[in-house]
Amino acid sequence: MADVRLPGTLTPLFSGLTRRTDVDARTVREAIERLNEQWPGLRDRLCEPGPQLRRNIHVYVDRERAALDTPLESGSRVDVIAAISGG
Amino acid sequence: MPRTLLLIGTRKGCFLLESDADRRDWALRGPFCEGWPVYHAVHDPSSGAIYAAAASEWHGSAVWRSPDLGETWSLSSEGLAYDADSGRKLSKVSTLAVKNGRVLVGVEAPGIFESHDQGETWSLLSTLAGQPGSEMWDDPANQPPGHLGISALMFDDEEPSRFWAIVQGVGLFETPDDAESWTPRNKGLRADWPRPHEEVGFCVHKLVRSPVDGDRMYQQNHVGMHRTDDAAHTWVEITEGLPTEFGFAGATHPHDRDTFYVIPLDPGHGRTMPDGHAAVWRTRDAGESWQRLDRGLPQRDAYVGVLREGMAVDPYDDPGLYFGTSTGQLFASTDEGESWNQIADYLPAISSVEVAVIE
Numbered sequence: 302m303a304d305v306r307l308p309g310t311l312t313p314l315f316s317g318l319t320r321r322t323d324v325d326a327r328t329v330r331e332a333i334e335r336l337n338e339q340w341p342g343l344r345d346r347l348c349e350p351g352p353q354l355r356r357n358i359h360v361y362v363d364r365e366r367a368a369l370d371t372p373l374e375s376g377s378r379v380d381v382i383a384a385i386s387g388g
Numbered sequence: 389m390p391r392t393l394l395l396i397g398t399r400k401g402c403f404l405l406e407s408d409a410d411r412r413d414w415a416l417r418g419p420f421c422e423g424w425p426v427y428h429a430v431h432d433p434s435s436g437a438i439y440a441a442a443a444s445e446w447h448g449s450a451v452w453r454s455p456d457l458g459e460t461w462s463l464s465s466e467g468l469a470y471d472a473d474s475g476r477k478l479s480k481v482s483t484l485a486v487k488n489g490r491v492l493v494g495v496e497a498p499g500i501f502e503s504h505d506q507g508e509t510w511s512l513l514s515t516l517a518g519q520p521g522s523e524m525w526d527d528p529a530n531q532p533p534g535h536l537g538i539s540a541l542m543f544d545d546e547e548p549s550r551f552w553a554i555v556q557g558v559g560l561f562e563t564p565d566d567a568e569s570w571t572p573r574n575k576g577l578r579a580d581w582p583r584p585h586e587e588v589g590f591c592v593h594k595l596v597r598s599p600v601d602g603d604r605m606y607q608q609n610h611v612g613m614h615r616t617d618d619a620a621h622t623w624v625e626i627t628e629g630l631p632t633e634f635g636f637a638g639a640t641h642p643h644d645r646d647t648f649y650v651i652p653l654d655p656g657h658g659r660t661m662p663d664g665h666a667a668v669w670r671t672r673d674a675g676e677s678w679q680r681l682d683r684g685l686p687q688r689d690a691y692v693g694v695l696r697e698g699m700a701v702d703p704y705d706d707p708g709l710y711f712g713t714s715t716g717q718l719f720a721s722t723d724e725g726e727s728w729n730q731i732a733d734y735l736p737a738i739s740s741v742e743v744a745v746i747e
Contacts, residue, residue, distance in 0.1 A: 310446055313422050314463060345465050346447040350472035357446045383446040 397426035397740035431744035496537025514567035576623035626675025684728035697740035712738030
């Protein structure tokens with residue numbers, strides 16, 4: 302299980318979604334897919350068609366900048382960050 | 389007694405301002421849509437739903453829907469995207485139109501998506517491919533400041549498969565057959581710049597149609613006010629008498645085809661009301677003459693702008709006019725624009741104002 306931490310801007314959009322959730326996945330992409338199965342539409346809030354991560358969504362795995370194909374291990378910490386932008 | 393509902397899209401969410409038929413006292417609700425920038429919010433009389441086109445800098449574009457006049461909201465963007473291999477990117481949903489339960493949304497890069505299930509799912513209807521000028525708007529390297537998108541959609545009242553679309557910086561197009569075919573409708577418009585195509589290259593800011601005469605439309609253009617008496621087949625300029633040729637917002641009188649309202653702005657970078665004096669301008673003779681209407685509006689240091697969807701008119705016998713500013717004020721008039729009251733302040737920058745009368 303990966304320890305996935307989501308941005309506070311995401312949780313109000315999906316009923317029951319919490320900022321911290323355990324996900325059984327082998328990559329970041331798979332973690333997002335698992336979450337999307339439970340909360341349909343969540344993938345589109347984090348990814349553009351392709352898929353690729355949205356420009357202002359950054360992902361870190363165990364504090365290292367990650368991409369969709371970054372592998373996860375049991376106990377990996379995944380931080381999904383809404384990057385500082387806008388005003 | 390009917391409820392009068394103003395739908396206000398702002399840079400920080402959607403707000404609702406509600407009154408009764410008297411339209412004297414107003415109560416504000418919101419912000420809705422989690423504070424996402426809302427570019428246009430509309431009411432669908434057939435279902436009672438409110439739709440709001442929004443684009444988050446973090447979470448992308450989506451259309452929000454409230455089935456109960458703002459009590460609850462949900463969002464969807466399922467299908468609201470170009471194919472990854474098309475080279476087109478959907479960066480913003482700009483404008484909405486509803487008719488008989490069908491919802492259209494105009495997007496940037498230019499395209500129109502539709503929903504037949506109350507905004508649950510979307511599919512691409514048209515990119516106006518092959519129209520003159522499309523080679524420019526299909527080229528990402530050609531995107532000017534402000535970008536190119538579908539900035540407005542307008543259904544025909546009688547024929548549901550007929551509607552008009554504005555391609556920002558390119559011109560007005562009409563389809564009679566649900567986007568199977570398109571025709572540019574820009575004949576007679578002015579453009580003060582070179583154009584590679586005779587039929588397009590016009591900067592249409594706002595299109596409105598008289599509810600009592602479908603052939604009568606008014607257009608605020610980047611350069612000049614224009615009128616058509618033949619449903620946009622030909623246009624004539626009616627700028628003379630206005631303080632500037634530039635502006636965005638416009639509204640037609642609901643019962644008189646010759647009465648139209650516009651808010652002229654300085655045409656430079658500021659795009660605010662000239663000399664800091666706020667005013668709406670009205671014609672009662674289809675643009676032959678114009679009257680300045682400013683009673684109750686700020687007449688000193690009021691450097692406010694009003695965007696293309698920023699003015700609306702209700703259908704009462706004594707119609708109410710409303711406009712929202714780039715600095716978060718909302719003004720209303722129930723005497724044909726002769727006098728104005730400020731009915732909201734301290735809102736985020738206002739992108740759109742629409743009005744619904746709910747029996």
